[in-house]
Amino acid sequence: MAGTSGSPAAKGVPLQEDAHTGASGPGMPVPGPGTPGAGYTGPAGGAPAAAVASGTGLLLSGVARVFGPVVAVSGVDLEVPLHSRLSIVGPSGCGKSTLLALICGLDEPNEGTIDVLGATTSAERLRRCAWMPQRDLLLPWRDVLGNAALALENQGVRRRTARQRVAHLVERFGLAGFEEQLPHQLSGGMRQRVSFLRTLVAGKEVLLLDEPFGALDSITRADLQEWLRAALDAEPRTTVLVTHDVEEALLIGERVVVMSARPGRIVAQFDVHLPHAGSRRELIRHPEFAELRDEILSLLEAVA
Amino acid sequence: MSTTVTRPDEPAVAAPAKSGRTGAGIRRALPAAAILVAIALIWEAVSHWFGVPNYVLPSLDSIWSTGISDWSGTLASATWVTTEEVLLGFLLSIVIALLIAFALHSSRVVRNAVYPLLIGSQAVPVVVIAPVLAIIFGYTITPKLIVVTLICFFPIVVNTIDGLASVDPELLRVMRTLDGNRWATLRRVEAPAALPSIFSGLRIAATYAPIGAVFGEYAGSQNGLGYVMIQAIPQLETALVFAAIFILTAEAILLFIAVSVLERIICPWAREGKR
Numbered sequence: 307m308a309g310t311s312g313s314p315a316a317k318g319v320p321l322q323e324d325a326h327t328g329a330s331g332p333g334m335p336v337p338g339p340g341t342p343g344a345g346y347t348g349p350a351g352g353a354p355a356a357a358v359a360s361g362t363g364l365l366l367s368g369v370a371r372v373f374g375p376v377v378a379v380s381g382v383d384l385e386v387p388l389h390s391r392l393s394i395v396g397p398s399g400c401g402k403s404t405l406l407a408l409i410c411g412l413d414e415p416n417e418g419t420i421d422v423l424g425a426t427t428s429a430e431r432l433r434r435c436a437w438m439p440q441r442d443l444l445l446p447w448r449d450v451l452g453n454a455a456l457a458l459e460n461q462g463v464r465r466r467t468a469r470q471r472v473a474h475l476v477e478r479f480g481l482a483g484f485e486e487q488l489p490h491q492l493s494g495g496m497r498q499r500v501s502f503l504r505t506l507v508a509g510k511e512v513l514l515l516d517e518p519f520g521a522l523d524s525i526t527r528a529d530l531q532e533w534l535r536a537a538l539d540a541e542p543r544t545t546v547l548v549t550h551d552v553e554e555a556l557l558i559g560e561r562v563v564v565m566s567a568r569p570g571r572i573v574a575q576f577d578v579h580l581p582h583a584g585s586r587r588e589l590i591r592h593p594e595f596a597e598l599r600d601e602i603l604s605l606l607e608a609v610a
Numbered sequence: 611m612s613t614t615v616t617r618p619d620e621p622a623v624a625a626p627a628k629s630g631r632t633g634a635g636i637r638r639a640l641p642a643a644a645i646l647v648a649i650a651l652i653w654e655a656v657s658h659w660f661g662v663p664n665y666v667l668p669s670l671d672s673i674w675s676t677g678i679s680d681w682s683g684t685l686a687s688a689t690w691v692t693t694e695e696v697l698l699g700f701l702l703s704i705v706i707a708l709l710i711a712f713a714l715h716s717s718r719v720v721r722n723a724v725y726p727l728l729i730g731s732q733a734v735p736v737v738v739i740a741p742v743l744a745i746i747f748g749y750t751i752t753p754k755l756i757v758v759t760l761i762c763f764f765p766i767v768v769n770t771i772d773g774l775a776s777v778d779p780e781l782l783r784v785m786r787t788l789d790g791n792r793w794a795t796l797r798r799v800e801a802p803a804a805l806p807s808i809f810s811g812l813r814i815a816a817t818y819a820p821i822g823a824v825f826g827e828y829a830g831s832q833n834g835l836g837y838v839m840i841q842a843i844p845q846l847e848t849a850l851v852f853a854a855i856f857i858l859t860a861e862a863i864l865l866f867i868a869v870s871v872l873e874r875i876i877c878p879w880a881r882e883g884k885r
Contacts, residue, residue, distance in 0.1 A: 412783050437787040439780055446879040447802045456798065457788040488879055508788050 363388040363544035364409060364512065368418035371404050377569035378404040382418070384563065384572070389542035393559025395552055397606060401570025402548040406514045409546065410435040423511055423544075436510035440517040442501035444489040450476060450500050451485045457508035472507055479503050480533075495526035502534075513545040520550065531557050532586040539582060552602050556595055557586060564602055566609035573609055576602065668849035677853035684838055684850075689857055691834040695751060695823040696861060699758025703815060707763040708808075711770035716796070728767060736760050737825055744830030754826030754834075761822040762815035766808065773807025774800045806880040809873040816865040820858045 364386040371378045379401035386392045394402050407413040409420055411431030422431045444453045454476060455468035463471070476485055479499045489497055498519065505513065518534075519527040531554055538545060538558070547558045555562045556578055564574045576598055580589055589595055650670060656662055657669035664672060677685065710728070714721045736757055743753035777800050785795045827836025835854040842850040874881065 407783075410787060412786065432786060433789070435787060437784065439784065441780065443778060443781045443784055445799065445802070447805075447877065456790075459798065460785070460788055460790040460794045490879065504788070510787075 362421070363390065363423060364392075364546070365421040366409070366418065369405070369408060369415045369420060370417035371401070371408060371413065372416050379408075379570035382570070382572055386544055386546060386561075388423075388544055391538060391542075391545040391547065391558055391560045393547045393549060393555035393562045394565060395549055395555045395562060395602060395606065396565030396570070397567045397609065398550070399570075400565040400567040402565060403516050404570065405565075406437065406516050406546065406548055409512075410437045410514050412437070434510055435512045435514055436505045436508045437514045438501060438505040438516065438518050440520045442489070442494075442497040442521075444497055444500055444504075446489050449486045449488055450481055450492070453489065453500050454503045454507055456504055472503070475503060475507070493526075494522050495530060498522060498526075498530060499533075511544060513543045515545065515547045517549055518547070519554065527551075527554075528586060534558060535586075552599050552606070553590060555602070556580070556598055557589060562598070562602065564605050564609070574602075574605055665846040665848045668852060673849045673852045673856070676847075676849040677856070680850060680853065685835075685853065685857065688833055688835045688838045688854070689861075692820070692823050692827070692836065692858070693861060695754040695758060695826065695834065696819045696865070698751070699755045699822060700762060700815065700819045700865065702755055703759040703762035703819075704766060704812065706759060707766035707811070707815075708770060710763070711767045711774065712796075714767070714771055715774040715800070716792075728764065731760070732764050734760075736822070740825050740829035743826075749830050749832050753829065754823055754831070757826040757829075758819050758822035761818045761825075765814040765818070766811035769807045769811030769814075770804055773804030776807065777803045802877075805877045806873070809869060809877070812869045812873075813866055816869050817862045819865060820862045824858065 362385065364384065366382055366384040369382040369384075370380045382405065384392070394405065396402050404413070408415050409422060409431065411422075411425075411428035411433075414428050419426060420431065422434050425431050425434050445456070448456070451469045451472055454472040455463075455465070458468035458471060459465055473485065476482060479502070481496060481499060481503075484492060484496065489500070492500070498521075502518065519530050522530065535557055545558070547555065549555050549558075552562075560578055562576045562578060563572055564576075565571065566573045578594075578598065580592060580595060584592070653667075654670055657664070657667045668676075710724070714724060739760070740753065740757050743756055747753045747756075774796075781799060782795060785799055790798065823834070824836035824839070827834040828840055831837045835858055838854050839851050842848075842854070
């Protein structure tokens with residue numbers, strides 16, 4: 307692949323069009339809280355308002371999941387306030403991915419309760435959560451627009467309308483000019499951005515990111531970390547990020563949770579107070595960043 | 611208000627020059643062509659110089675001249691009849707096979723009930739079934755279509771089921787989080803993902819279809835290439851038999867090529883992925 311996969315493309319640019327500028331016609335592709343999601347009037351439509359009232363995004367209490375004799379996660383209590391960002395770090399096999407699948411509603415816990423904006427059953431959680439795994443898993447026969455529009459089509463929007471609605475977002479994701487390229491014609495970083503766009507277009511209140519940049523080279527990964535941070539600053543979502551990478555956890559998360567392996571338990575939580583402005587390099591040099599990183603790394607060595 | 615960053619420095623993969631691809635295709639076909647020519651030369655040598663009688667191994671040129679002289683009289687109408695059986699039978703087997711495959715994919719109960727029967731159906735010798743079908747349906751096109759379908763549907767069913775089941779389980783989970791129900795997943799993910807496998811099945815079936823038609827004609831018919839052969843063999847008109855065989859072979863190859871061309875048009879991404 308020639309060149310790097312690009313600079314942070316949409317730094318500081320909101321993920322969706324401002325309500326004021328709403329030139330895109332009916333229905334925002336990414337209906338955030340308070341945005342009338344005209345295209346999608348599913349059960350999730352009314353949820354954000356209720357959640358704002360209660361002030362709670364995600365609430366996990368006493369969650370445990372067992373696979374046969376293996377205790378994947380145990381006794382997990384977590385609270386993620388609405389529109390805040392949580393990072394989970396931990397050694398391999400600490401049940402981070404299991405935890406995300408549980409929150410998402412792809413799986414049910416053996417013990418404990420999971421509350422996602424008031425939803426407790428797995429079917430209801432699925433409607434409120436968007437999940438993005440490490441691999442991009444794009445459909446090779448669909449071009450960039452087609453892949454991005456997948457969720458809208460699943461929600462019953464006609465193919466052409468769905469493509470039109472995601473078209474202006476493609477530009478903000480640094481994919482302008484690549485609308486009709488197939489995934490195999492894109493670089494790894496661009497594919498991951500398409501995958502992220504596809505996740506966002508589903509219009510869910512909660513974003514669950516499972517090592518979203520783990521398969522990328524370090525330069526591309528740094529770009530996308532900076533880009534994601536800016537994107538989430540511009541349009542906050544309740545986000546849970548699972549990662550191996552402590553720097554990534556600190557850059558994206560407003561709070562960082564450290565998990566231990568077998569059984570997966572939460573061993574520590576850190577609040578991250580970093581200036582919102584500032585590039586990735588400035589943040590990494592920030593004294594508090596360095597201090598937290600060292601503390602978490604030594605903790606990880608202890609639990610691994 | 612938005613900063614749009616396009617990246618001219620990151621071009622899409624350049625499409626390979628068309629002439630270059632054709633040249634490579636010819637170069638790839640050369641060894642196969644060379645083998646064919648060698649076989650033809652040996653054939654001619656044996657039939658002309660080793661005293662093999664013409665009714666045992668007719669020379670290629672006598673097959674050719676027989677093919678030309680008998681074309682308007684027998685071969686043309688026989689070819690037409692057989693081609694009709696092959697094409698209709700092939701289409702019928704595609705429709706039936708896809709229906710069976712999707713039904714089997716959609717329901718575990720149906721799969722458990724029907725799959726063993728399908729495998730069993732392949733153990734039934736079609737050569738033996740064909741005369742029975744001729745008794746039931748007479749010298750019509752129906753028994754030929756049934757024989758072609760019986761031979762062709764199985765590879766299509768098996769490959770389609772494999773293709774539908776080949777989707778990454780994690781992608782199926784992603785579809786669930788993207789509000790995709792069973793039908794959306796089947797239509798937007800599983801069916802397109804299965805297309806390359808379906809075409810693999812179709813290519814195999816394409817080569818079987820003419821064999822099925824000839825079996826059907828052997829069992830009872832009034833025209834067709836199989837009929838021509840079964841008439842010509844007792845007369846020791848071996849050159850005519852070979853002419854019919856070559857036409858049948860050409861038909862199978864053409865059908866195979868047609869399926870491959872269709873595959874390139876319908877699923878170009880599959881080729882790119884393999885490169």
